[in-house]
Amino acid sequence: MTSAHAQKFPAVQGGGSLILAWQIKNKNVLVVGGGEVAAGRILNCLNADALVTVVCPPSGLNPEVAYRVGQGQVSHTPRNFEPSDLDGADMVLVAVDDPEASTQIWKLCKERRIPANIADVPPECDFYFGSVHRDGPLQIMVSTNGKGPRLASSIRKFIAKQLPKDAGKAIEAIGQLRAKLRTVAPNQDEGPKRMGWMTKISDAYTWDQMCDFTDEDMDNLLRFYASNEVPSLETLMLMRENPDLSKTELFDGSFGFSVGA
Amino acid sequence: MTSAHAQKFPAVQGGGSLILAWQIKNKNVLVVGGGEVAAGRILNCLNADALVTVVCPPSGLNPEVAYRVGQGQVSHTPRNFEPSDLDGADMVLVAVDDPEASTQIWKLCKERRIPANIADVPPECDFYFGSVHRDGPLQIMVSTNGKGPRLASSIRKFIAKQLPKDAGKAIEAIGQLRAKLRTVAPNQDEGPKRMGWMTKISDAYTWDQMCDFTDEDMDNLLRFYASNEVPSLETLMLMRENPDLSKTELFDGSFGFSVGA
Numbered sequence: 001m002t003s004a005h006a007q008k009f010p011a012v013q014g015g016g017s018l019i020l021a022w023q024i025k026n027k028n029v030l031v032v033g034g035g036e037v038a039a040g041r042i043l044n045c046l047n048a049d050a051l052v053t054v055v056c057p058p059s060g061l062n063p064e065v066a067y068r069v070g071q072g073q074v075s076h077t078p079r080n081f082e083p084s085d086l087d088g089a090d091m092v093l094v095a096v097d098d099p100e101a102s103t104q105i106w107k108l109c110k111e112r113r114i115p116a117n118i119a120d121v122p123p124e125c126d127f128y129f130g131s132v133h134r135d136g137p138l139q140i141m142v143s144t145n146g147k148g149p150r151l152a153s154s155i156r157k158f159i160a161k162q163l164p165k166d167a168g169k170a171i172e173a174i175g176q177l178r179a180k181l182r183t184v185a186p187n188q189d190e191g192p193k194r195m196g197w198m199t200k201i202s203d204a205y206t207w208d209q210m211c212d213f214t215d216e217d218m219d220n221l222l223r224f225y226a227s228n229e230v231p232s233l234e235t236l237m238l239m240r241e242n243p244d245l246s247k248t249e250l251f252d253g254s255f256g257f258s259v260g261a
Numbered sequence: 262m263t264s265a266h267a268q269k270f271p272a273v274q275g276g277g278s279l280i281l282a283w284q285i286k287n288k289n290v291l292v293v294g295g296g297e298v299a300a301g302r303i304l305n306c307l308n309a310d311a312l313v314t315v316v317c318p319p320s321g322l323n324p325e326v327a328y329r330v331g332q333g334q335v336s337h338t339p340r341n342f343e344p345s346d347l348d349g350a351d352m353v354l355v356a357v358d359d360p361e362a363s364t365q366i367w368k369l370c371k372e373r374r375i376p377a378n379i380a381d382v383p384p385e386c387d388f389y390f391g392s393v394h395r396d397g398p399l400q401i402m403v404s405t406n407g408k409g410p411r412l413a414s415s416i417r418k419f420i421a422k423q424l425p426k427d428a429g430k431a432i433e434a435i436g437q438l439r440a441k442l443r444t445v446a447p448n449q450d451e452g453p454k455r456m457g458w459m460t461k462i463s464d465a466y467t468w469d470q471m472c473d474f475t476d477e478d479m480d481n482l483l484r485f486y487a488s489n490e491v492p493s494l495e496t497l498m499l500m501r502e503n504p505d506l507s508k509t510e511l512f513d514g515s516f517g518f519s520v521g522a
Contacts (some may be wrong), residue, residue: 147436175408
């Protein structure tokens with residue numbers, strides 16, 4: 001029985017990380033240090049809509065960080081770190097060339113239960129960063145769990161090349177359709193029907209096809225929700241050209257002839 | 262000048278998440294609930310070597326969770342959640358069909374500054390999960406930032422199919438080489454040389470090639486480190502067949518003839 005179950009359920013494969021999409025919109029992220037590593041961290045955080053404060057003497061800011069400070073994209077505390085900087089911080093990222101100071105900040109963060117990452121000091125990290133591909137709502141993160149950072153970046157580039165063009169746009173389109181669906185069918189108890197129909201939609205078209213869907217196509221798709229149907233791509237394109245087409249005409253085949261005419 | 266800089270530095274693209282590889286090895290993760298969603302979360306955590314405790318009445322355990330409890334893979338507190346369950350918890354994952362109880366747990370977690378995820382309640386989540394491909398040390402996480410969970414899973418499968426076979430094995434091989442290198446060249450001030458050589462290695466062979474590297478190949482590669490060289494794949498294969506071959510013979514071409522003989 002044990003072996004039957006072992007086959008039935010996925011085997012545990014230890015040694016990995018728990019990969020998470022952390023939500024830091026409007027949260028306070030404290031970045032200690034203003035060099036190249038800090039610049040990368042800052043961009044990661046801004047891309048997730050965080051409120052970033054950089055603590056670093058002005059002379060320590062690299063051009064990118066200085067640019068973002070100048071643009072008002074991040075706040076700047078122009079001096080070395082002080083413990084009071086942690087007040088109100090939801091996350092702390094340290095990237096300074098001073099192991100002792102780093103360890104001190106790490107300890108303070110742990111006392112205050114603030115998630116923290118001390119760059120290049122794995123034991124002083126609640127989390128690591130990976131190599132991330134970004135395309136609109138799509139984010140793909142590659143981690144080699146420290147075995148090959150260089151490879152992680154190669155793999156990310158490899159994946160980016162393989163992805164269909166405008167994959168992000170297709171996801172955006174699906175997201176919009178989902179939002180519209182909630183507007184036309186707002187009933188809470190229709191949740192399973194909505195979810196099932198969205199699944200059918202996701203399965204019916206390829207990414208490339210969905211990238212080209214217009215607002216009009218979305219509205220046309222929604223006409224099929226009530227009867228829990230999903231039109232073929234051909235049907236959807238016919239509807240685009242013939243806005244007044246009724247579903248009956250589409251399904252009884254009577255329309256097919258006039259198209260060829 | 263501003264526009265020149267704007268071109269020079271990556272533009273901020275808000276609306277994303279901060280994707281992180283959370284380190285929960287030997288950390289206490291509390292899972293509230295024992296259904297299908299909980300089962301998925303539990304596997305994620307076990308794959309990252311967490312110490313998992315499931316709080317759930319015995320009748321609420323689905324077969325997979327019950328199996329893992331039976332195997333001793335997770336601890337089980339066979340009753341409903343109580344606030345004292347949070348003592349010592351480093352992370353809390355809630356997956357129960359009780360919005361009020363969930364919100365209560367979320368609030369307690371925030372009071373105690375414990376990172377938490379309440380399944381299906383985005384505002385009560387410090388982080389979301391995505392669809393993760395796992396191959397040994399390699400982890401690839403796909404997030405659509407809530408726009409299309411179904412698509413995230415399709416994209417993950419698409420990526421898995423595109424990856425070279427044994428990509429994980431290649432990463433493992435590179436990791437082993439890095440570790441061996443630290444043994445043969447332990448000097449701290451050789452850090453840049455070691456890193457530069459590892460980069461050359463990563464660039465010199467394809468994944469497929471690296472997947473096939475044996476322990477012997479690794480040792481042979483290391484013979485080229487002192488002179489900061491990287492052998493061609495052909496040279497490496499020659500060395501495999503001829504363990505006593507000296508580097509001089511390989512480089513002056515005198516060996517080439519005897520191979521064909």
